[in-house]
Amino acid sequence: MNLDELKKRREQNFLAHKKKKKEYYLKKKKIVKKEIDYQEELKDDNFSLKIKEIIKAQKNYVDVRKDLIIKKIKEYKDTKKDYYEQNKEKRLEYDKEYRERKKEELKKYRKEYYKRLKEKQNKL
Template identity: 60%
Template sequence: MDLEELKRLRKENFLAHKKKKREYYLKKKIEKTLTKKRNKVKEFDYETDLNPLNFERKIKEIIKQQKEHVDNRKDKIIEKIREYKEKKREYYIENKDRRLEYDKEYREQKKEELREYRREYYQKNKDRILKKQKERRKQQSNNKE
């Protein structure tokens, strides 16, 4: 065996070992997460929990837990809302000029587009519009008499 073949064999063996090791750790990791999930999932006895006698009590327990959770987080929620409002106000103040300039450009653009649309519409329907206008004038003149 020459040196190159030895290097190749060593590399193949090392890669095979690495692959085997990785598969082992991935398998263990999956098993570990599955056992954690199994431990976390609480099994319910639906016969006792959902019968008419215990159902109302169970609902009250759930409501109480949810209320406690919200009450515990109330200060954090209020703080986040206040921070959001503050950030929003700062952003508004910071970008006021840029936004006003954008709004102005947007209105001008829309105004031009509307003018162009009206011009094209009038050109397309010129005969029909003029005919309607003549009819209206005749009706108005007849109504005045």
């Protein structure tokens, strides 16, 4: 194969891909969405009914998933607790090194913090 033939084949493949992509998006666009008449939907009676329906649907959704949500929260807490227990020594060591490195800055920060705290208390 020479270079010109490769370029032509590449161009053909690219055009075929483009055509396929275009058909896919046009096919997606053909799906007709239901028209919503907002004047009718938002009238006084209908509005309150719609809100109640939405609330009911959300409550059902949460109720159905409640056990799963609670389970995931417990798993997250357990993994977090395990992680902290495993790395407790590392954290304490790091904190100690950090305090020693930043000793002066921390003193200055604490002084400022307590000074601001005192000022707040005096204003109250």
